[in-house]
Amino acid sequence: MSTTPPVLAAELAQAWADIQRHHPELPDLAAPESLIGESSSACGAELSFERLLHEAVHGIAAARGVRDTSRAGRYHNRRFLAIAEELGLDHSEEPHPSSGFSLVTLSPEARKRYRATIERLHRALKAHTVATGAETSRAFRGPAARHGSSGGGVRVKAVCDCGRNVRVVPSVLAQAPIMCGGCGKPFRIPDAVAAVG
Secondary structure, three states: OOOOHHHHHHHHHHHHHHHHHHOOOOOOOOOHHHHEOOOOHHHOOOOOHHHHHHHHHHHHHHHHOOOOEEOOOOEEOHHHHHHHHHOOEEOOOOOEOOOEOOOOEEOHHHHHHOHHHHHHHHHHHHHHHHHHOOOHHHOEOOHHHHHOOOOOOOOEEEEOOOOOEEEEOHHHHHHOOOEOOOOOOEOEOHHHHHHHO
16 A cells, blocks of 8 residues: 555545535535645544544535634534534533534444444555654644634645635645646646746
8 A cells, every 4th residue: 555645635535525425515625635734723633534524514514604613713613513413423511611512523323334434544544654754643634724723824725727726735735736626737826836937
């Protein structure tokens, strides 16, 4: 098994697609590569399937137009919890004073439903960690980044020739190209391209 970041990104994209099969309203994951290399303490630190499912809750909330957090994305409210329960995440009865219901865990039913996906992603994460020496315990930030939660730096718009765009931290884009799922070409930061040309 190759352990390069694109392989891990492909596994993240596949795991996201597995979630979409059960929850079709979940938006596509535009750039899985951008999920590698950042942290977001408000949504949990460890990159895992449980964390990916947590981020899927934010994706569905965005698709529904539901404000699922407050306090710059740190406090996860009861609307977040309701969607989390739909996706198979559990939470203790009382919210955390500063992060609300962010500390969700996989329910036994979700663990069973996604067992193969969890195992595949775990193997890819382990191989990636061994190959790169990366510490994945602080290496994930997904759709919740739209809230401006801590960590990760300033995002800029990266564009593709087909007209699609994503918001990304320039250092993440510098690690490896982020390929467009629509046309297969890399996203680029226009100002950086203009400065080179």
